[in-house]
Amino acid sequence: MNRISRTSGALAALTVVAAALTGCGSSGGPSSGGQGAGQITIGYAGGGAVDTYMSTIIKHVEDKLDVKIKTAVYPTYDDQLNQLPTQFAAKTAPDIILWDNSAPIAQYATEGAIQPIDDLIKGTDVDLGLYPKALVEGWRIEDGLYAVPSYLQNSAYAFNTDVLGAAGITDLPQTLDDLAADARQVKSATGKPGIVLLDNLFHLTQYMLAAGGGYDFGKTIDSKENEAGLDFLLGLFKDGSAQTAQQLGATWDGEALANGLAASSDGGPWYIGFMGTTAPDVKYELTPIPGVDAGSPVVATYGGGFSLSAAAKDPETAAKVIALLTDTTSQEAVLSTKLGFVPAMTKYADQYRDETPQYAAFTADVLAAGVSLDYPIKTTEFGNDLVTGFQQLVADGSTSSKELLAGLQDKYGQ
Template identity: 60%
Template sequence: MHRIMRRRGALAVATAASVAALAACSGGGSGEVEDSATPAAEETTEITVGYAAGSLDAYLEAMFDRVESELGVTVTPVVYPTYDDQLNQLPNQFAAQTAPDIILWDNAAPVAQYATEGVIQPIDGLVADAGVDLGAYPQALVDGWTIDGGLYAVPSYLQNSAMIFNLDVLSAAGVADVPTSVEELGRVAQQVKDETGNAGIVVLENLFHLTQYVLAFGGGWDYGRTIDSAENVEALQWLADLYGTGAAASAQQLGATWDGEAIAAGTAAMSDGGPWYVGFMAGSAPDVKYEMLPIPGADGSGVVTTYGGGFSINAQATDPQTAMDVVKVLTDATAQEAIVSMEVGFVPAMTQFAADYRGATPQYAAFTDEVLGSGRTLDYPLQTAEFGNALVSGFQALVANPGSTTAAELLADLQEQFGQ
């Protein structure tokens, strides 16, 4: 509200100053400039869109141009250098009322606290009025953006978890078939360690990645209701035991800043990952043979988490209606198609266009509409950041001093702190 006013005020001052400068330079012959510049600054509606810089830059700029030509709305980007910076900056910006009108999130995990604190708004009504068809998206994706019964974002792109297998390392270890259950996963990891000396599984130790193993064992957090479930305990203990023999290792231990570097370098055979591996492997390790499949589950079936990026609307936005119009353009069929045609490296959120991506990307073949549609959502406890810190630190302590504590103790403790 007053933020936009202030910005416009600044713009007017800037315009006046530049006009004055022009006038001074050209000796007063710039009456035309003055006339045309001033009204223009007042007429255009301006909307700010916040996002983290990265592979989406060119795509988003193209979409902002569409917004301008189709709606006559000027989009001012608010760019965070990385997604981490976005998460660090947004709370200050909300507090100072400088947060952007529209926010692109990479996933729904951090959004719950923004929604419950009421700083981003539920958009069910706006979405219905704008005629956005939520049936066009995999159900898991819509569920992921639904918090306490309200929808908080329109999906833009889709991410899913997967297991990545470096086939070169596996065959060097004498493994012919990739594992299809968690038991096999553990056995193969050990075999890789014994035969090649490399880690079987590499883990980037954060909430998302540890969660994938919990889900593989049939567990989950259920927003804090089942933190200490038997499946969760089993999963973490299993993983910690693999660390004990060297069959599993953290990305850091392997000298990698994230798991993909270890897979590309062949210092580990398997990792949980996702579609972002496709672009990375093509660029960094074009000769490495790898496969991407659903994560082997406890009962032999594949487990996948379906989540992804979406646009939310700031509760302080002056003009939610216009913001919604902009979001609609940013997520419509043309925008979805462009994700594939501009080779952004992301999977479009709409089922129809995800199929186009699959057609163009052989490595992604296993992730059919059915697999993605029935994928799990991220069901972290509400205090997501606190829980993630405690879980990861606790897990690292478990790995460092196997005798001193157990996964059961850790999760019981976390249940008490973060459970509901």
Template identity: 30%
Template sequence: MKNKVIGILMAVVMAAGLIGCSPAVNQGGDEGTKAAEAVTEQAEAVTGEKPVIKFGFTGGEIEEQAFRAGLDGAEEKFNCTIEWIRYPDTTTMWENLPAQMVAGTAPDIVAVTNENYMEFIENNMFLDLSPYITKEDYDFDRVTEVHRCWLIDDKIYGIPTDGAPAAFIVNMDMWNAAGLGELPQTMDEVRTAAEALTTDSVKGLCININEFHLTQYVKAFGGGWGMGETINTPENAQGLQYLIDLYQEGVAITPSEAGLGWDGEVFAKGLCAMSTGGVWYTATLEELAPDMNYEIIRVPKGTTWGCTSHSDTNVVLSSTEYPEIAAKICAYMGRDEAQNAVAELYGNPPAFQDLQEAYFNENTRIAALIPATEYATSFDYPAETNKFTDALRNEMEKALYVEGSGMTAEDILQNVENAMK
């Protein structure tokens, strides 16, 4: 039902003429600033007020602090007023945005990631920023490779600020109590550890049945989704079958089975000893389990070293009344000062490669992820992302939860591939 609603609303957005038509002339640099100032002056002349730029985001107090650090001084610099729109979660945000764009109530700028971004780019809901900013505003030559996913056919669809490779989290008190030695480097070692760590009250591994976590195992076995071109492959099947086997062996637990919302809660409550996750675990555990002894390492390899990396990014919706100002503000939020503030507040490495060395020197707990920055990739979900992720979750749930289903990973992938046709 969710996919039908999103699809219908996207069609309405396009029919309403809200798909972005970027000017042919590049207005970046000084010319772009002058254009933004001209828009502000025109708006003030008509309404007697400064333009209002709405910023949409999800997250808690720490995330808000990071966004506010990025926007610090923007109102004065661009002579506008910034209003904040907070969504309770990303699903609500994505479901509401199309209708808000039609109604004229959507934010101008939205903080997103590179997970389901292609669906919104292909439906022309994100503005191409290249006519409004130049290298002086934001230098894409400085970003790590994974952040270049926002450059498509020489068009800029977002301004990355930070992001980190996926990680693997281990409860060290449980690990040591089980008499285990070195932390796992391979999925075979994870399996052995999961068996040793499972007790009457604790499972060795948490398996969150969503696309992010499933993709880490797929990548670790040399697979990937290939924007929908490589769904049903032996490598992908090997990654999913690994999880099915661990669950059926009784050494893994899912968040829903624990009555909780996500893997971080399962881990914080001591109901599992290991889980895939990310650097956001530092903030989660500081709040939920401040005394926990844990380690963050890179995702162990199956047949290869592989994982994804988030790219936290600010985009401008194509429905904005003020593309020049909004684009400039996005670029402003990607300045060095703002990226360093995000790193300090939220814990994610900056998007600029030359800022990362200082970050890792100061965040030694995350330093184990440095090698992963060399091979981590974007998520490469199909453009019809919601359709794909719903199908993947549903099929994986059948394989794990439906007694006697006998479903294999090959069955899951075949069914998902069929759903995408």
């Protein structure tokens, strides 16, 4: 008996310790999850220049407005996209979220995780006329505006002109047909693929857009143009003139291009910072994506912006904060903190273009004419199925891109 009581005594002691730990923790109560009163949380993917930029504009907000800003930092943008669904479900997501609309924005909007801000920003200084139209439209879902733009992104085509030169190509291709011909010439002259592809939703979509396609939020998944875009890639993959970044041993397309493993890739302004840092001696050019006809290149204009969580405690204050996070002072900070992004306001985008010769091809007209990323509503799932289907087509070609897209239209169409 004595032994048993001693053992249970020890166990009881442990229980007390555990209870004490639990007790002191739970005194905060369930409300202490994401945000307290009088305090606005801003979530963003941190690291390097972003931290400097964010702390600069947060200080600007706190100077102008009597509000306490707290940051919720995700180590990478990937982590942000992985964590947000859980946080939306648990209502612990930050009040304000910085992200770009290549993320499943339409999905979160229809699920009610983020809220439209049209009415909330009416009393603030936000002037949507100061931005390229395509940029604002990209955040408009079903008549609601779901963010105020902060920076501009666009798709582009990047050429490693050293590799092109080695294959005897001096003029950049003007059409998709030229691009395919050049890719094959690079392959036969140098043995390297002409095109490297990072096979995910964003990059596959660029080729469909270049062929004149798009999704219209799920209405036109199986269009002829989308089929042509996929077939363009599949034809080049068949003879090795195009390869994935993985096949080339690169973690993404830019790395393959910087290392001269391929001649070209679709890309965007992020190539400028990357090439400058990791491959300062490699010659490259960044242009709009060649389209079906010469003289009608394609870019997707999209960008980063600050969205408002549906669970935000104080949407009015949060909207005022968003207005300050995107005002002219904050836009100047995009340039002065060397964020490496193109500011969203036309005026500052022009200034960025003047300072960045590599970005010269993306004039205000090109950007304004840009198409937006109109992914089907169940974006993530659609992306998984599209990419896996594409990889299967590359691997064994047992079906066709027509069948793949028809299947996706059935499943994700509207």
